[in-house]
Amino acid sequence: MAAMIRLFRSSSSSSSSSYNSISLISRSLSTAAASETVKSQSYPHNSHSTSVDPKAKTVQWVFLGCPGVGKGTYASRLSTLLGVPHIATGDLVRDELKSSGPLSKQLAEIVNQGKLVSDEIILNLLSKRLESGEAKGEAGFILDGFPRTVRQAEILTEVTDIDLVVNLKLPEQVLVEKCLGRRICSECGKNFNVASIDVAGENGAPRISMAPLNPPSQCVSKLITRADDTEAIVKERLSIYWDKSQPVEDFYRSQGKLLEFDLPGGIPESWPKLLEVLNLDEQEYKLSAAA
Numbered sequence: 001m002a003a004m005i006r007l008f009r010s011s012s013s014s015s016s017s018s019y020n021s022i023s024l025i026s027r028s029l030s031t032a033a034a035s036e037t038v039k040s041q042s043y044p045h046n047s048h049s050t051s052v053d054p055k056a057k058t059v060q061w062v063f064l065g066c067p068g069v070g071k072g073t074y075a076s077r078l079s080t081l082l083g084v085p086h087i088a089t090g091d092l093v094r095d096e097l098k099s100s101g102p103l104s105k106q107l108a109e110i111v112n113q114g115k116l117v118s119d120e121i122i123l124n125l126l127s128k129r130l131e132s133g134e135a136k137g138e139a140g141f142i143l144d145g146f147p148r149t150v151r152q153a154e155i156l157t158e159v160t161d162i163d164l165v166v167n168l169k170l171p172e173q174v175l176v177e178k179c180l181g182r183r184i185c186s187e188c189g190k191n192f193n194v195a196s197i198d199v200a201g202e203n204g205a206p207r208i209s210m211a212p213l214n215p216p217s218q219c220v221s222k223l224i225t226r227a228d229d230t231e232a233i234v235k236e237r238l239s240i241y242w243d244k245s246q247p248v249e250d251f252y253r254s255q256g257k258l259l260e261f262d263l264p265g266g267i268p269e270s271w272p273k274l275l276e277v278l279n280l281d282e283q284e285y286k287l288s289a290a291a
């Protein structure tokens with residue numbers, strides 16, 4: 001711990017408040033990690049032979065992937081199945097935007113241009129979220145949208161062990177169409193997608209078709225679109241992804257933690273396949289949760 005503190009103190013980009021956030025993150029994550037000794041021995045850190053022990057307590061996973069790929073959808077399904085929190089930094093940013101607190105105007109400008117928020121702000125939001133989870137006794141996590149830069153990945157590595165990094169992939173044309181089709185019900189908060197996708201696969205891969213995920217009638221008149229889901233901003237976010245976030249894939253690939261997953265289609269085709277590559281038995285988990 002002391003070595004870590006020295007490391008971050010000497011880091012040129014760490015202001016005192018980002019240093020504080022890093023130590024908060026470290027504290028929260030190490031609490032979760034402390035209860036994890038059994039689990040971390042129970043499955044290999046190998047991207048090709050992942051297996052999860054349903055009796056193990058929690059997981060410490062990261063979901064990577066371009067905007068619109070479905071990180072939120074699959075991370076949230078897995079979080080329900082595995083009983084660990086799904087922590088999406090994009091949600092933390094949007095909550096802060098809604099709060100009309102002092103940060104919100106500054107954040108709106110950055111997010112609505114498709115740019116990345118500073119590491120310091122993200123670390124602050126994440127540490128607050130981890131602290132409140134810690135107070136509720138949360139253990140383990142599925143992170144979505146963090147880390148998004150190699151610097152963020154390095155910080156995460158300094159403070160905790162990540163078991164597995166799932167890298168979701170779709171052709172770029174599908175990503176754009178999916179972002180443009182995204183809708184959120186302003187009342188119940190559920191996510192839908194009105195896009196009907198049928199795109200030729202890349203490099204000889206099969207066609208990708210996805211039926212729309214239409215809202216029920218009570219949500220139809222309350223649908224809103226994220227301000228950053230316009231074509232120009234989605235393209236900017238994609239270009240920032242290639243520039244800043246793709247190196248994070250390489251970072252985890254070189255550690256043997258990256259599980260590449262080409263989505264074969266929408267949820268009905270992709271969810272069972274994802275469970276299969278993760279070696280997760282949905283029924284077994286549901287039964288062990290009910291027991």
Ligand SMILES: Nc1ncnc2c1ncn2[C@@H]1O[C@H](COP(=O)(O)OP(=O)(O)O)[C@@H](O)[C@H]1O
Binds near residue numbers: 066091115119122228
């Ligand atoms: N780890 C992060 N680092 C910097 N900015 C972030 C991070 N996570 C979220 N954001 C900000 O929040 C916005 C929305 O995030 P998210 O919902 O994850 O978007 P996307 O659909 O592009 O994956 C991002 O465009 C960025 O401005």
